Structures are given as structure tokens and as C-alpha cells.
Amino acid sequence: MTGKIIGTGSYLPELIWDNHKLTEWLDTSDEWIRERTGIGQRHISKELGACGMALEAAKKAMEDAGKAGFKAEDLGAIFVCSVTPDICVPPIACEIQKELGAVNAFCYDINAACSGFVFAYNMAVSYMESGLIKTALIIGSEQLSRIVDWNDRGSSILFGDGAGAVVVTASEEKGAAVMHSDGASGEALQCTTGGKLSMDGQKVFRFALRRVPEVIEELLDKLKMEKGQVDLFLLHQANMRIIEAVIKRLGLDSNKVPTNIERMGNTSSASLPILIDELNRAGELMPGMKMIMAGFGAGLTWGAGYITI
Ligand code: ACO
Numbered sequence: 135m136t137g138k139i140i141g142t143g144s145y146l147p148e149l150i151w152d153n154h155k156l157t158e159w160l161d162t163s164d165e166w167i168r169e170r171t172g173i174g175q176r177h178i179s180k181e182l183g184a185c186g187m188a189l190e191a192a193k194k195a196m197e198d199a200g201k202a203g204f205k206a207e208d209l210g211a212i213f214v215c216s217v218t219p220d221i222c223v224p225p226i227a228c229e230i231q232k233e234l235g236a237v238n239a240f241c242y243d244i245n246a247a248c249s250g251f252v253f254a255y256n257m258a259v260s261y262m263e264s265g266l267i268k269t270a271l272i273i274g275s276e277q278l279s280r281i282v283d284w285n286d287r288g289s290s291i292l293f294g295d296g297a298g299a300v301v302v303t304a305s306e307e308k309g310a311a312v313m314h315s316d317g318a319s320g321e322a323l324q325c326t327t328g329g330k331l332s333m334d335g336q337k338v339f340r341f342a343l344r345r346v347p348e349v350i351e352e353l354l355d356k357l358k359m360e361k362g363q364v365d366l367f368l369l370h371q372a373n374m375r376i377i378e379a380v381i382k383r384l385g386l387d388s389n390k391v392p393t394n395i396e397r398m399g400n401t402s403s404a405s406l407p408i409l410i411d412e413l414n415r416a417g418e419l420m421p422g423m424k425m426i427m428a429g430f431g432a433g434l435t436w437g438a439g440y441i442t443i
Contacts, residue, residue, distance in 0.1 A: 135263045136309025137255060137270075139419065139443045140204055141301035143194025144411040145187045145275075146398070147179035153291070160287045167291045172374020176294025176399030178279045183220030185229055187297035188275035191407070192230050195271065195299035198414070204301065206234040210267025211258060212241040215250030215274045215403035217325070217432070218281055219243060230273065239271070247323070248370050248431025249313070250274055250403030255302065255427065256311035256439045262304040273299040274403035283330035292373065293331075294399030298407025305442055310356035312349050313437035323432040338431075342376045345436045346428050347383040353426060353438040361386060365423040366413075370430055371395040371405040380428075392418070402431065419443045 152175040153164035167173055179187060196206060212234075214227040221229070227241035246253040251274040258270035275297035282290045322338050325331040346369065354361065367390055369377050374395050381388050394409055401408060406427055413419050423443045430436035 135259065136305050136307050137259045137262070137302040137441050138305035139300055139410065139414070139441060140202060140303050141195045141199025142299065142407070142411040142414040143191045143196070143198060144296065144298040144408045145190035145194070146296045146408070147177045147182065149178045149180060150175050151178050156291060159284070160290070162287045162291060170375065171292060172395050173292065173399045174396045177296050179277050179295040184216045184218050184275040184277050184297070185220050185226045187277065187295070188214050188226055188273045188299070189230055189233050191275065191297035191299040192234060192271060192273055195301050196234060199301040206236040207238050209236040209239040209269055209271050211261060211270040212236060212239045213254040213258065213270060213272050214243045215246065215254050216243060216276055217245055217247050217402055218277045220277065226275070236271070246435050247433050248372065248402045248405070249429035249433065249435035249437050251406040252427050252429035252437045252439050253313055253435070255441065256313060256437065258302055259309055259311065259439070269301065269303040271299060271301050272407070273297060274405070274407045276402045276404045278402060281325050281331045283332070288335050289331060289333040292400045294401050296398060296401045296404050296408055298404050298411050300407050300410055302441070307442055308357065309440045310353055311437070311439050312353045312356065314345070314349065314435070316434045319434045320432070322434060339373070339376065341434055342372060342430050343379050343383070346376070346380045346430055349436050349438045350384060350426060350428055353440065357440055363424060364426050365390065366425040367391045368406055368409055368425055368427045370428065371398060371409060372400045372431070
């Protein structure tokens with residue numbers, strides 16, 4: 135069994151900070167940031183926190199799913215992934231349930247950093263396989279601007295705010311999941327409650343270059359699929375250089391690896407659902423498409439999942 139997308143939505147704050155804006159207080163340049171990361175701008179949320187952005191994205195995803203007659207009461211579960219929750223009790227997912235009227239869903243939040251969306255998706259498919267649910271709303275929502283140290287030029291240049299949401303239903307097609315964690319390397323990327331994010335950029339870079347190709351190969355093995363049978367590889371939008379290196383290492387066709395990092399920066403757990411929503415709204419997701427998602431980030435955590443439409 136695997137998951138099939140039936141609705142997508144996203145929310146991006148109106149305020150945009152391009153790289154030039156950062157040069158107002160940082161010793162950096164548009165050229166340096168573009169060359170090292172591929173990022174040109176990021177959205178910044180001054181008004182909505184993770185909960186408010188998650189709700190906006192969720193409403194759009196439910197509206198999209200509603201075109202096929204899907205209703206909030208049909209949701210079996212709601213999962214919200216965030217490393218920047220603005221409320222911890224009740225869980226954001228329960229707030230979303232209340233606002234949507236998804237009375238039959240069970241709801242909770244998960245934090246698996248930038249791997250959050252892939253982990254939550256794989257978990258949702260496991261629940262589908264166990265017969266517990268048929269459909270789930272999975273949301274990634276991040277207000278990273280709140281925890282970024284804006285005086286640290288080595289990390290602040292990467293991150294942005296936003297939310298994405300995907301409604302997924304059970305499909306009988308064969309699926310597979312891969313998830314890993316390495317808590318012993320957690321110091322590479324950390325943030326204490328109320329503190330600011332600190333990162334060993336080169337360590338995270340090396341980790342991603344090794345683990346992302348590995349986890350994609352591992353998933354393909356489990357699926358008994360060849361790379362050529364996959365229509366799209368959806369990678370966490372962390373850094374363009376990481377994405378390009380993964381393409382090279384796996385020998386992928388870059389047309390099959392869509393990106394939006396130039397306009398969004400790294401939105402952690404929101405990056406994949408925002409990308410999926412963009413592709414959906416651009417009419418680039420066709421029925422029957424086979425897609426592999428890969429997430430990686432703090433923890434360290436990394437994983438891959440198989441999804442169709
Ligand atoms: N502007 C100008 N110069 C800078 C900047 C900047 N913004 N940042 C660092 N530098 C300087 C450094 O001070 C250093 O100068 P020095 O040689 O005089 O000491 C030089 O540039 C090189 O610094 P490095 O840290 O080696 O730069 P690097 O090429 O590694 O790029 C970067 C830094 C972009 C952070 C890179 O390491 C990276 O992308 N790592 C991966 C990080 C990542 O993707 N994290 C998120 C993934 S997990 C998740 O999504 C939460």
C-alpha cells in the first residue's frame with residue numbers, strides 16, 4: 135500500500151527578504167549566497183506563527199480535495215510537523231481539526247526537523263496499512279525566522295518561513311518507506327527552547343551528500359524499482375548545491391528533480407509540501423505519477439517515501 139495525493143495547499147507570507155536585504159546587517163552578498171546555496175530570497179512571517187500558517191495551508195488543501203467531493207469529516211488523522219510551534223498545548227493539529235471541523239480525525243504534532251514531512255507521511259501510510267485510517271492531512275509549517283540567529287551569516291542566509299499541506303489517501307499500489315536517525319551527531323544542527331539555531335554547515339553538508347543518495351537507493355531497492363521508472367524525485371529544499379550533488383551522484387535527469395529553493399530558501403518540514411503544492415497548481419502532477427520524496431536534517435534524521443497521485 136502507498137499514499138495518493140488528493141489535495142494540496144500552501145501558505146507563504148507576503149513579506150519577502152531578498153539577499154540584498156540581508157546585506158543591510160550581514161557581511162555577505164547576493165553573489166555569495168546564490169553561489170553557495172542557490173537561494174535568492176525567502177518569505178518572512180511577522181504576523182502568523184506556525185499554527186496560523188498551517189491553518190491557511192490546510193484550508194487550501196481541503197478546498198482542493200473538496201473538488202473530488204472529499205470532506206473534512208472524511209479525514210482519519212491530521213499530523214502537523216514543525217520545529218517552530220507557537221503553541222505546544224494543545225497540539226497545533228488539534229487546532230487545525232477544530233477549525234476544519236474534522237471531527238473524525240485523531241491529531242498530533244511531530245518534530246523530526248527537516249525530515250518531518252517524510253516521516254509523517256510514512257507514518258500515515260503505516261496507519262493506512264494497519265487499517266486504522268484511510269486518509270490523512272499532513273502539514274509542514276515553520277516560522278524559522280523566529281529561531282534563526284540573524285547575526286550568524288553562516289546559517290541565517292538559508293532559512294525562510296511558510297507552510298504546506300497535503301491530503302493523502304490509501305492506494306493499493308505497492309509502497310515502501312525508509313527512515314533513519316543518528317542522535318549522536320545531533321550537535322551539527324541545534325536549537326534549545328527559546329534559543330537560536332546553531333549549525334555546523336560543513337558537517338550538515340557532508341551528511342546530506344552521503345545520506346540522501348543512500349536513502350533513495352535504499353527505497354528504490356525496497357520498491358524493486360529502477361530510477362528510470364520514477365517520474366519525480368522530490369528532495370527537501372535545503373541547499374541547491376546539495377540537490378545538484380545528489381542529482382550527479384545518482385545520475386538523475388535534472389528535469390525530474392524540481393526545485394523552488396531560489397524563491398523560498400529552506401523552510402524545513404514545510405519545504406516538501408510547499409513544493410508539491412506548487413507542482414500541483416502548475417498542472418505538473420499527472421494521475422499515475424510515481425514520486426520519491428527524500429527528507430534530511432537536524433537530529434540527525436533522514437528518510438524517503440514513495441507517493442503517487
Ligand atoms: N557570506 C559571505 N561569506 C560567508 C558567509 C556568508 N553568508 N558565510 C560564511 N562565509 C565565509 C566564512 O566565514 C568562510 O570565510 P573564511 O574562509 O575567511 O573563514 C568562508 O565563507 C567559507 O565558509 P564555509 O562555512 O566553509 O562555507 P561553505 O561553503 O561551507 O558554505 C553553507 C556555508 C552555505 C552554510 C554550507 O556549509 C551549507 O549549505 N551547508 C549545509 C547546510 C544546510 O543545508 N543546512 C540545512 C540542512 S538541514 C535542514 O534543512 C535544517
